Amino acid sequence: MYALESLSGRLRRGLGCSLVLGLSLPLLAVAAPSSSVAAIQAVQPGAGIVATLSNLKTLSRWAYPEAAVAVHSGPTQRSRVLGHLKLLTGEGQAQPYLALRSYSVGSSKWILVPVPGRPNGLKGWVPAHALGEMHVTRDHLRIDRETLQATLYRGARQIWNAPAGVGRPALPTPAGHFYVIEKLIAIGSPIYGPYALGTSAYAPTLSEWPGGGVVGVHGTNEPQLIPGRPSHGCIRLRDAAMARLWQIINVGTPIEIV
Numbered sequence: 001m002y003a004l005e006s007l008s009g010r011l012r013r014g015l016g017c018s019l020v021l022g023l024s025l026p027l028l029a030v031a032a033p034s035s036s037v038a039a040i041q042a043v044q045p046g047a048g049i050v051a052t053l054s055n056l057k058t059l060s061r062w063a064y065p066e067a068a069v070a071v072h073s074g075p076t077q078r079s080r081v082l083g084h085l086k087l088l089t090g091e092g093q094a095q096p097y098l099a100l101r102s103y104s105v106g107s108s109k110w111i112l113v114p115v116p117g118r119p120n121g122l123k124g125w126v127p128a129h130a131l132g133e134m135h136v137t138r139d140h141l142r143i144d145r146e147t148l149q150a151t152l153y154r155g156a157r158q159i160w161n162a163p164a165g166v167g168r169p170a171l172p173t174p175a176g177h178f179y180v181i182e183k184l185i186a187i188g189s190p191i192y193g194p195y196a197l198g199t200s201a202y203a204p205t206l207s208e209w210p211g212g213g214v215v216g217v218h219g220t221n222e223p224q225l226i227p228g229r230p231s232h233g234c235i236r237l238r239d240a241a242m243a244r245l246w247q248i249i250n251v252g253t254p255i256e257i258v
Contacts, residue, residue: 048075048105054098054254056177057140058155061099062252063131071124075103075110082124083115089198090214093182096252099134116200118213120176140254141180141217141245143235145173148227150217150237152249160248162241163227165220167203171232173215174201178255183246186218193219193239195246199255203233218242 054060065085073080086095100112100123109128114121139159142151145166152160167173178201186192191208196218198209208231209216217235219242220226226238237245 048103051102051104052100053102053111053134054100056098056254056256057153058138060137060140060179060252060254061134062096062137062179063099063134064094064096065126065130066132067130069126069130071113071115071126073124075108075112075125079125082122083117085113085126085130089182090210091182091184091198093198096179096181097131098179098252098254099131102128114177114179114200116178116181116202118202118204120174120178120202135252137250137253139249140256141249143173143255143257145175145258148229150235150241150245152245152253160245162237162245165226165228165230165236167207167231167233168229171203171205171207173231173233173235173257174204175257176201178215178257180249180251180253180255181214183249183251190221192216193221193237193242195219195242197246197249201255201257207231207233209234217245 065087068084068087070081071083071085073082085097089095097113100114103110110125111128111131112123112125114123139152139154142153143164148164148166150162150164151158178199180197181200182198184196184198186194186196196216199215199217201215202213203215207213207215215233215235217237219239220236223238226236230236
């Protein structure tokens with residue numbers, strides 16, 4: 001089995017452009033899911049301000065961490081530690097984090113971020129100062145496992161679409177909300193085609209991605225299997241479609257798998 005080459009050897013970073021967003025820009029909303037609100041109220045009943053930073057479709061914010069700080073279950077240092085921010089991905093690139101919502105009380109400000117890994121869907125709070133300057137994207141990538149279609153939207157407008165290959169029934173591609181962690185150029189790895197995207201999604205058991213966990217979006221040396229369900233959990237595209245997607249998608253772009 002082939003593997004994507006390591007960054008130090010045969011991978012190099014594909015840089016996508018992004019807009020830098022100052023934190024003074026208007027926020028999307030002041031509502032949060034009940035679980036997040038409950039965690040906040042347990043710490044500061046009615047005292048803080050909750051604001052949505054990303055709607056994961058038409059406007060989302062992301063940042064690189066400044067330090068490998070602890071990720072907490074609530075917006076307080078006294079809450080349970082869920083893990084730590086990572087500075088680098090498994091391929092040696094800077095690790096981005098989506099900024100889902102914020103909680104502010106007095107001079108204290110916390111940001112809710114997704115925590116990539118198993119199980120999928122874990123989220124936690126970090127101090128706002130642990131994240132660098134915010135970037136914004138208005139794109140989102142939708143993967144439909146029933147119709148076997150991948151579609152990139154900019155705002156509400158479709159800007160790219162292609163047939164896709166997803167996980168076989170015994171090794172399914174997981175459903176949920178994820179995002180693009182890194183853009184990779186694969187050299188000497190025909191199983192992945194010329195380009196690949198690392199995502200925050202993890203297969204329930206394994207995938208063909210190096211290390212057997214991450215759900216990647218990549219090209220293929222078996223285009224005849226697309227559209228279909230040939231993979232171990234990764235999302236496969238024909239090479240030409242993958243090359244076009246790689247050119248127009250940016251790190252931090254939300255991914256919805258349905």
